[in-house]
Amino acid sequence: MRNAFTIAGKEMRGFFVSPMGWVVMGLYALLFGYFFMAHLTYFVQQSMQSQMGGGPININQFMIRPLLQNVALINLFLLPMITMRAYAEEKRSGTIELLLTSPVSDLQIILGKFLGAIGFYAALLAVTMVYVGILFAFGTPEWRPVVTGYLGLLLMGGCFLSVGLFISSTTKNQVVAGAATFVVFLLLWIISWLGQSAGPAMAAVLEYLSIVWHFEDFSKGVIDTKHVIYYLSFITFGLFLTMKSVDTERWRG
Amino acid sequence: MIEVQHLTKRYGPFTAVDDVSFRAETGEILGFLGPNGAGKTTTMRVLTGYMPATEGSATVAGHDVFADPIAAKRSTGYLPETPPLYPDMTVREYLTFVGKLKLPASVGKAERTSRVDAVMAKTHIADMANRHCSKLSKGYRQRVGLAQALIHDPEVLILDEPTAGLDPKQIIETRALIRSLAGSHTVVLSTHILPEVSQTCQRVVIINKGRVVAVDTPDNLTRQLKGSATLYVQVDAAGADAAPVLSGLDGVRRVVELDRHEQMVGFEVAADADRDVRRDVARLVVDRGWGLLEMRPLRLSLEDIFLQLTTDESGNNAPPPESEQPHA
Known part of the structure; x- marks a missing residue:
C-alpha cells in the first residue's frame, strides 16, 4: 500500500505543478459558480412567490439538490482531463518503463493512479464547498443531505475516473484518451434515455446502468446500499479492466 | 549474476528474440552488441520484467524474473534507452520518488536522502539537483537515468545504450563510471558502438536478428575469428x-x-x-x-568481426578488407 501512496502522491503533485491542474480547477469553480448563481437567482424568485402564497420553501430541496445534480454535467466535461494523461503520458514519455520495472505490482500502480486522480477530484469538490458554505452562512440548510450529496459525488466521480483510467491505459495519445473518455461518460449517462421506448423491463435495466440515476438518492440525503454497491462495483470493474489492459499491453510489448 | 536460457520473444508472427542463452557472472561487465533491431532492447526488457518472454527462462541475482518478479526487480537497476524522467520534477525530487519506489520500506527518510546524495555525487549531477528534468541537457538526462538505476544499489545493472547521444568527454566519463561499478555489480550494457565493447566490457554477446551469434571476450573473439x-x-x-x-x-x-x-x-x-x-x-x-x-x-578489429558475424553469408555484402572467411 505504501507504494500505491507513493504513486498517488506523485500523481497529485503532477496536477498541482502543471498548469493543466490549475486550469481544470479554475474551470470547475467557474462552472460550479455559474450553476450556483443560476440556481440561487431562481431560488430567490421562487421563495418570494411562495411567501405571498404559502410558507417558505426548502433550500435543500429547491437549491442544493439540483445544484449538486448539475455537478454530474461538469464532471462529464472536466473529469476526462484528469485521467487522460494518467497512462497515455507515461507511455508516450517512456516513464512507464520506470514504473513497470520498479519492485511494485501492477495493482499498486493502478491503485496509486486512481487514488491520485480521486484525490485531485476531491480537491475540486472542496473548492465547490466554498459556494455551499455561503448558503450556510446566510441561511439554515440541513447539513445531512449536503454530506450525503458530496459522498455521492465522490462515488460517481470515482466511476468516471476508473473508466477514464482504463481508456487512458489503452492508448499513447492523450487526445484520443480524453475524447474517448468523454464519449463513454456521455453514453453511461444517457443510456437510460433508450429506456423510454424500450418497454418497462428494459427501461428498469437501462436506468440501473446509468451512472447519474444512482446519484439521485444521495442528493436527497439517502444513502441506499444499492447505490453504494453499484458505484463500488463499477469502480472495481473499471480498475479490473485497467489491470487487464496493462497486462495485455505487456504481452504485446 | 544473470542467467538467460532459451529465451524467445514473439510479437505475433515476428520473432524479436530467438532462443537466446547467455550468462553474466557476478562482477562482470557484459556487452550486448548488435545492429539496430537485433533484439537487444527486447532482451533487456524481458530481463527487467518490463515484458514477459514467450518461452524460456531468465534469472537475475538468483530470482526468476517470471516467477518472482518483485524480488528480481528489487535487485535490478535499469536504464532504458530513453531515460524515464518526469519533466516537471527536479532531479532531487525525481530521485527521491524513485528511491521511495525502489528502496525497501525499512529505509527511513534520512537514509533515503543520503542515498540520493550519494548517487548524485557518483554520477556527477549534484550541481543540477534543483534543476527541473525538462531543462536538462542530453548528457545530464542520461546521468540522471543512471543515478535512478543505482539508487537502490542493485546487484545487477541493465543499461540500454548508456552512452548514446553523449559528447566525447561525457562518453569517456560514463564508461569510466560503468567500469568502476563492475566488481560490486553485474553489468549488462547494450550498444552498437564497437569500441565501447572493447573498452568497457569483459565479455561480449553478439546478437543479430534475435539470435546469439557469438559469446566471448573481445580478445578471444578477435583471435578465434582469425583462426x-x-x-x-x-x-x-x-x-x-x-x-x-x-x-x-x-x-x-x-x-x-x-x-x-x-x-x-x-x-x-x-x-x-x-x-x-x-x-x-x-x-x-x-x-x-x-x-x-x-x-x-x-588483428581484426571488433568492427570487422561484427560485420563478419552479422553479415549474411548468402548476401552480397562484400567482406571487409584484410579479413578472411570466418574460421568457425
Missing part, C-alpha cells in the same frame, strides 16, 4: 617476389600480397594458430637482403 596468427610484413622493392619463398617457411599457411608500391611491397602472412613465426620470417627476410621495413601482428 590463425597473421602478420603484416613489409619489405623494400628487392623483395617483390618474396611471396613464394615466405610460403615455404615451416608453419606458414598462406601468403597474400596486400599492397605494392615502387619502393615497397606488403604481405599478409598467415601462420598456424598458436605458432609464432615472427622470428623465422624476420631471419629469412634479413638473410635474403630484402630490407625489412615493417612487421606487425594483424
Whole structure:
C-alpha cells in the first residue's frame, strides 16, 4: 500500500505543478459558480412567490439538490482531463518503463493512479464547498443531505475516473484518451434515455446502468446500499479492466 | 549474476528474440552488441520484467524474473534507452520518488536522502539537483537515468545504450563510471558502438536478428575469428617476389600480397594458430637482403568481426578488407 501512496502522491503533485491542474480547477469553480448563481437567482424568485402564497420553501430541496445534480454535467466535461494523461503520458514519455520495472505490482500502480486522480477530484469538490458554505452562512440548510450529496459525488466521480483510467491505459495519445473518455461518460449517462421506448423491463435495466440515476438518492440525503454497491462495483470493474489492459499491453510489448 | 536460457520473444508472427542463452557472472561487465533491431532492447526488457518472454527462462541475482518478479526487480537497476524522467520534477525530487519506489520500506527518510546524495555525487549531477528534468541537457538526462538505476544499489545493472547521444568527454566519463561499478555489480550494457565493447566490457554477446551469434571476450573473439596468427610484413622493392619463398617457411599457411608500391611491397602472412613465426620470417627476410621495413601482428578489429558475424553469408555484402572467411 505504501507504494500505491507513493504513486498517488506523485500523481497529485503532477496536477498541482502543471498548469493543466490549475486550469481544470479554475474551470470547475467557474462552472460550479455559474450553476450556483443560476440556481440561487431562481431560488430567490421562487421563495418570494411562495411567501405571498404559502410558507417558505426548502433550500435543500429547491437549491442544493439540483445544484449538486448539475455537478454530474461538469464532471462529464472536466473529469476526462484528469485521467487522460494518467497512462497515455507515461507511455508516450517512456516513464512507464520506470514504473513497470520498479519492485511494485501492477495493482499498486493502478491503485496509486486512481487514488491520485480521486484525490485531485476531491480537491475540486472542496473548492465547490466554498459556494455551499455561503448558503450556510446566510441561511439554515440541513447539513445531512449536503454530506450525503458530496459522498455521492465522490462515488460517481470515482466511476468516471476508473473508466477514464482504463481508456487512458489503452492508448499513447492523450487526445484520443480524453475524447474517448468523454464519449463513454456521455453514453453511461444517457443510456437510460433508450429506456423510454424500450418497454418497462428494459427501461428498469437501462436506468440501473446509468451512472447519474444512482446519484439521485444521495442528493436527497439517502444513502441506499444499492447505490453504494453499484458505484463500488463499477469502480472495481473499471480498475479490473485497467489491470487487464496493462497486462495485455505487456504481452504485446 | 544473470542467467538467460532459451529465451524467445514473439510479437505475433515476428520473432524479436530467438532462443537466446547467455550468462553474466557476478562482477562482470557484459556487452550486448548488435545492429539496430537485433533484439537487444527486447532482451533487456524481458530481463527487467518490463515484458514477459514467450518461452524460456531468465534469472537475475538468483530470482526468476517470471516467477518472482518483485524480488528480481528489487535487485535490478535499469536504464532504458530513453531515460524515464518526469519533466516537471527536479532531479532531487525525481530521485527521491524513485528511491521511495525502489528502496525497501525499512529505509527511513534520512537514509533515503543520503542515498540520493550519494548517487548524485557518483554520477556527477549534484550541481543540477534543483534543476527541473525538462531543462536538462542530453548528457545530464542520461546521468540522471543512471543515478535512478543505482539508487537502490542493485546487484545487477541493465543499461540500454548508456552512452548514446553523449559528447566525447561525457562518453569517456560514463564508461569510466560503468567500469568502476563492475566488481560490486553485474553489468549488462547494450550498444552498437564497437569500441565501447572493447573498452568497457569483459565479455561480449553478439546478437543479430534475435539470435546469439557469438559469446566471448573481445580478445578471444578477435583471435578465434582469425583462426590463425597473421602478420603484416613489409619489405623494400628487392623483395617483390618474396611471396613464394615466405610460403615455404615451416608453419606458414598462406601468403597474400596486400599492397605494392615502387619502393615497397606488403604481405599478409598467415601462420598456424598458436605458432609464432615472427622470428623465422624476420631471419629469412634479413638473410635474403630484402630490407625489412615493417612487421606487425594483424588483428581484426571488433568492427570487422561484427560485420563478419552479422553479415549474411548468402548476401552480397562484400567482406571487409584484410579479413578472411570466418574460421568457425
